[in-house]
Amino acid sequence: MVYERKKAAALKYDKGYEAPVVTAAGMGIIADKIIENADENKVPIVYNKELADLLLNVDIGDKIPVELYEIAAEIINYVMELDENVNESSSNK
Numbered sequence: 001m002v003y004e005r006k007k008a009a010a011l012k013y014d015k016g017y018e019a020p021v022v023t024a025a026g027m028g029i030i031a032d033k034i035i036e037n038a039d040e041n042k043v044p045i046v047y048n049k050e051l052a053d054l055l056l057n058v059d060i061g062d063k064i065p066v067e068l069y070e071i072a073a074e075i076i077n078y079v080m081e082l083d084e085n086v087n088e089s090s091s092n093k
Contacts, residue, residue: 007025019072
């Protein structure tokens with residue numbers, strides 16, 4: 001049986017950014033800490049092994065490569081929809 005270490009990366013994107021920026025990336029214990037930190041701060045977590053593998057090759061603080069724009073846009077759109085749903089449900093109380 002082959003055991004594969006857990007991998008994780010964190011992206012930051014604000015309006016006006018040319019592309020998302022990698023703010024954290026790592027394997028094993030570091031990946032666990034990235035996921036734990038996101039969970040504690042109520043940052044949405046998207047599980048995508050292939051994307052995590054690719055993001056581990058990007059230096060922290062660098063923009064993601066053009067080849068990842070499409071998948072990153074899908075994730076950003078998903079997170080924005082989650083934020084809108086949370087804001088709508090809290091304003092309806």
